[in-house]
Amino acid sequence: MSSLIEFKNVNKSFDGKIVLNGINLNVIKGKSLVLIGQSGSGKSVLLKCLLGIIQPNKGQVIINNSSFFDQDLNKKEKILKRFGVAFQGNALFDSLKIWENISFKLIQTQKLSNKEIIYKVKNSMDLVGLSKSIMHQYPSQISGGMQKRVAIARAIIDEPEILIFDEPTAGLDPVTGGKINNLIIDNVKRLGCTSLTITHDMDSVRKIADNVAMISSGKIIWNGEKSEIAKSTNKELNEFINII
Amino acid sequence: MTILLKNLGKFTLLSLENIGRFIIFGANFFFWLPRKPFFLNQFLKQVFEIGYLSLPVVGLTAVFSGMVLAIQSFTGFARLGAEDAVATVVVLSVTRELGPVLAGLMVAGRVGASITAEIGTMKVSEQIDALYVMSTRPIQYLVIPRVLAGLICLPFLVIIGDVIGIMGGWIIGVYQLGFNSMVYLDRTIEYLEIIDVFQGLVKATIFGFIITLMGCYQGFHCGQGAKGVGRATTNSVVTSSILILISNYFITTTFFGN
Numbered sequence A: 001m002s003s004l005i006e007f008k009n010v011n012k013s014f015d016g017k018i019v020l021n022g023i024n025l026n027v028i029k030g031k032s033l034v035l036i037g038q039s040g041s042g043k044s045v046l047l048k049c050l051l052g053i054i055q056p057n058k059g060q061v062i063i064n065n066s067s068f069f070d071q072d073l074n075k076k077e078k079i080l081k082r083f084g085v086a087f088q089g090n091a092l093f094d095s096l097k098i099w100e101n102i103s104f105k106l107i108q109t110q111k112l113s114n115k116e117i118i119y120k121v122k123n124s125m126d127l128v129g130l131s132k133s134i135m136h137q138y139p140s141q142i143s144g145g146m147q148k149r150v151a152i153a154r155a156i157i158d159e160p161e162i163l164i165f166d167e168p169t170a171g172l173d174p175v176t177g178g179k180i181n182n183l184i185i186d187n188v189k190r191l192g193c194t195s196l197t198i199t200h201d202m203d204s205v206r207k208i209a210d211n212v213a214m215i216s217s218g219k220i221i222w223n224g225e226k227s228e229i230a231k232s233t234n235k236e237l238n239e240f241i242n243i244i
Numbered sequence B: 001m002t003i004l005l006k007n008l009g010k011f012t013l014l015s016l017e018n019i020g021r022f023i024i025f026g027a028n029f030f031f032w033l034p035r036k037p038f039f040l041n042q043f044l045k046q047v048f049e050i051g052y053l054s055l056p057v058v059g060l061t062a063v064f065s066g067m068v069l070a071i072q073s074f075t076g077f078a079r080l081g082a083e084d085a086v087a088t089v090v091v092l093s094v095t096r097e098l099g100p101v102l103a104g105l106m107v108a109g110r111v112g113a114s115i116t117a118e119i120g121t122m123k124v125s126e127q128i129d130a131l132y133v134m135s136t137r138p139i140q141y142l143v144i145p146r147v148l149a150g151l152i153c154l155p156f157l158v159i160i161g162d163v164i165g166i167m168g169g170w171i172i173g174v175y176q177l178g179f180n181s182m183v184y185l186d187r188t189i190e191y192l193e194i195i196d197v198f199q200g201l202v203k204a205t206i207f208g209f210i211i212t213l214m215g216c217y218q219g220f221h222c223g224q225g226a227k228g229v230g231r232a233t234t235n236s237v238v239t240s241s242i243l244i245l246i247s248n249y250f251i252t253t254t255f256f257g258n
């Protein structure tokens, strides 16, 4: 079992406030890792450190055995192309229409005909259960749950190897949430993707996780296979799982 | 007293830091300018936003300034018996100073503010992070099209503003002050030199650069939330207006200093 992504002693503080305090975590190739933890515990910050959006104060992120931060911009971009990312706040481009949002990465990184692009956009929208009637609307004109799904459709359009989703089912009804869960399972099991998902939704954890990691007080306090959770004696983990 | 000194020191350091960052930002613009990809669509969109949509504001400012200028210089010169100079004064003031400076200030208010608000909002809602993870460099996608459009559009706006301003003066001259139309126009052209117009266009180009670059810079460095965006927008307009007035002085002395 080889690690695709390794966090090595990652530290981050904002104005003296410690958020990440020595994070060590492996994301195994071809597996789905779910990261859980209280609100404000630093999950999103950890994700941004992985992507190089936030520079950690100390530590490294190793992707495919080489340190991500040491690469030059071109190499970083090449690595980032393998990622499909959906942010917690969606981060849709509000000056672009829905279909332009979804196809953005394709248009920037591949040479495709309009027909192929539209085909892929529609396919992507199908996968997240979005009606095609919203294609020509703007993000501000659709509901929050629809925006969430547009963000996910945008992340998966070029069939990335690594899926990074920050609370993909938050604010969705159970049926649509189930669809997103299935999408992640499908990508990992069938297409061999690797995924890192942040969630508060225990149903998601149960369905999509191969491995689970819990973050608290800036550290990974528990990390293991999903089946081991039941046997765990970690108090914080048990408490967290029982509550949600 | 010590508090005052401390704050003054803090303020100076902060300003120096900001100036440094702004210069680096500008250098980045030139570094990325010749590099591919160039986002033509974004550029054309900005030409429309910055150039075309600024026409009404610039036109209105120009026509009324030209009119006021004609009235003021007429009443002034009448005391010296030099009413004939009105046309010349109007054309020189408009092409050299009022055209570029007023257009610059108006565009700073209109375009500078909207660039900062837009980019600032993109920053606080993680859209800029999203650009980056989708292999699109924010500087190439957002900054270069805007600054380039500003550089190119402002001279055109100023030329149009010049013509409209001179027309404003002419309307007042002919219909209110009783000048003969042909004589007024002759006077307008007689003492006008290429360098007057050219200098105005150099100013316009530099102002366009200042406004759009400052707009982008403030957007990229804005604080968190709606408050951060609001503050950045104010900073953008105030700073670029001040920079316009300061650089106007230096460009004028470079051209006509001796």
Ligand SMILES: Nc1ncnc2c1ncn2[C@@H]1O[C@H](COP(=O)(O)OP(=O)(O)OP(=O)(O)O)[C@@H](O)[C@H]1O
Pocket (backbone or CB within 6 Å): A014, A019, A037, A038, A039, A040, A041, A042, A043, A044, A045, A046, A088
């Ligand atoms: N850019 C920033 N500047 C300052 N502090 C920040 C910044 N980003 C995050 N923080 C702080 O880091 C801490 C962790 O934030 P983060 O967004 O990672 O939480 P989270 O675990 O994702 O929570 P949630 O489940 O609510 O999304 C918070 O206390 C937050 O205030």
Ligand SMILES: [Mg+2]
Pocket (backbone or CB within 6 Å): A043, A044, A045, A088, A166
């Ligand atoms: Mg979060």
